[in-house]
Amino acid sequence: MANSSFGTNRPIGVAVLGLGNVGSEVVRILLEHADELHARVGAPVVLRGVAVRRTGVERGIAADLLTTDAAALVVRDDVDIVVEVIGGIEPPRALILSALNAGKSVVTANKALLADYTGELAEAAERNRADLYFEASVAGAIPVIRPLMQSLAGDRVNRVVGIVNGTTNFILSAMEETDADYQVALSQAQQLGYAEADPTADVEGYDAAAKAAILASLAFHTRVTAADVYREGITGVSAEDFETAAAFDCTVKLLAMCERLVDPASGNERISVRVYPALIPRKHPLAAVSGAFNAVVVEAEAAGRLMFYGQGAGGAPTASAVLGDLVMAARNKVYEGRGPGESAYAQLPIAPIGDTLVRYHMNLQVDDRPGVLAGVANEFAKRDVSISAVRQEGTGKRARLVVVTHRAPESALADTVQALNEQGFDVIVRSVLRLEGTEE
Structure with a gap:
């Protein structure tokens, strides 16, 4: 039990909203490890209630803790901290605002909500001197939010790149390991429980885009929403x-990329936030991240390159991050302190995707006859795009030509692809992927 010379014996009351995989694990830890939490916090941490959709169902906890009235639960006098693990925008947004306006601290794992409403929620927390913690919103158990907000608060972050969606990483890993096509790998992921029956949020990049918005907001002290994130999924x-990719000693990953862009002439800064499948060299640290695991690489001026790796989803890993935040919020209640609030002083403009410098890896089907390769090269030259490597496989009308470019503006590369598709010299652009993780 807690040493009586520290903290207080006044219980810290906790309300949990949602009893799914994550909520059930949070409740279990609260009940089974009450003594340890008491010792760590400096006061008893007491579960006051759990909001569920319906009562009368056996859930393994006392029936008097269950309620369908979440709105009343979050403002109860005996509740100090509200844990939201429902997901979605409403009712979580209204419930969190109600809790913050009542002076309750909030712990949430809701990346979709935070990606669009962090500013509103942060302002409510500041106005009412309450804490808003959300470590579990990105990469599950992997501690990446707190390092960005606290450990690197005195440093200058230039880039955050990560694999932040376990479903898509599992699918891409399966495609590489078994030579399966996308649909086969998706079916396997669904059978194993790694993908939902409707996988749209994952495979179209929406989930990763929400997480990228949160990471960029923290890294660059700028409010970034999901709508600011350029997004492509893995279905193609x-x-x-x-x-x-293997021929160039690369693999394919869905990357969330947040970069600080500095104009060399003016020194003006913008940020680029994007999600898309890309080739990365096998020597890159993210290339070895397989299955449903996540990893985030942070590059800062003083700290250099830091990598955070681990389980990015699941009830237990996500609950671990929630409980970490809960302990921090409870300690602040005990010792009458507050955690760090929103830092959005920089308000850097968001660069359009067309201004971002990238490399393209293009897979073309061509008619192998005199003049075709010259015609392809000419379309790149017209737009000042330099070619790094060309690889041809096969002959005849279905020869395959792989072209890898040096860095160029996305707009110039996209225009080149469009021009190749419109030309009449027997060229079909079969696929285009960006190449990341190189210095060229």
Whole structure:
């Protein structure tokens, strides 16, 4: 039990909203490890209630703790901290605002809500001198939010790159390991429980985009919403893409990328936030992240490159991050302190995707006859795009040509692709992937 010379014996009351995989694990830890939490916090941590959709169902906890009235639960006098693990925008947004306006601290794992409403929630927390913690919103158990907010608060972060969606990483890993096409790998992920029956949020990049918005907001002290994130999913990635990637000693990953862009002439800064499948060299630290695991690489001026790796989803890993935040919020209640609030002083403009410098890896089907390769090269030259490597496989009308460019503005590369598709010299652009993790 807690040493009586520290903290207080006044209980810290906790309300949990939602009793799914994460909520059930949070409740279990609160009940089974009450003594340890008391010792760590400096006061008893007491579960006051759990909001569920319906009562009368056996859930393994006392029936008098269950309620369907979440709105009343979050403002109860005996509740100090509200844990939201429902997901979605409403009713969580209204419930969290109600809790913050009542002076309750909030712990949430809700990346979709935070990606669009962090500013509103942070302002409510500041106005009412309450804490808002959300470590579990990005990469599950992996501690990346707190390092960005606290450990690196005195440093200058230039880039955050990560694999932040376990479903898509599992699918892409399966495609590479078994030579399966996308649909086969997706079916396998669904059978194993790694993908939902409707996988749209994952495979189209929406989940990763929400997390990228949160990471960029923290890294660059700028409010970034999901709408600011350029997004592409993995549905167009083919077994052929992995085949050509292997020829360049690369693999394919869905990346969330947040970068600080500095104009060399003026010194003006913008940020680029984007999500898309990309080739990365096998020597890159993210290339070895397989299955449903997540990893985030942070590059800062003084700290250099830091990598955070681990389980990015699941009830127990996510609950671990929630409980970490809960302990921090409870300690602040005991010792009458507050955690760090929102830092959005920089308000850097968001660069359009067309201004971002990237490399392209293009897979073309061509008619192998005189003049075709010259015509392809000419379209790149017209737009000042330099070619780094060309690889041809096969002959005849279905020869395959792989073109890798040096860095160029996304707009110039996209215009080149469009021009190749419109030309009449027997060229079909089969796929285009960006190449990241190189210095060229």
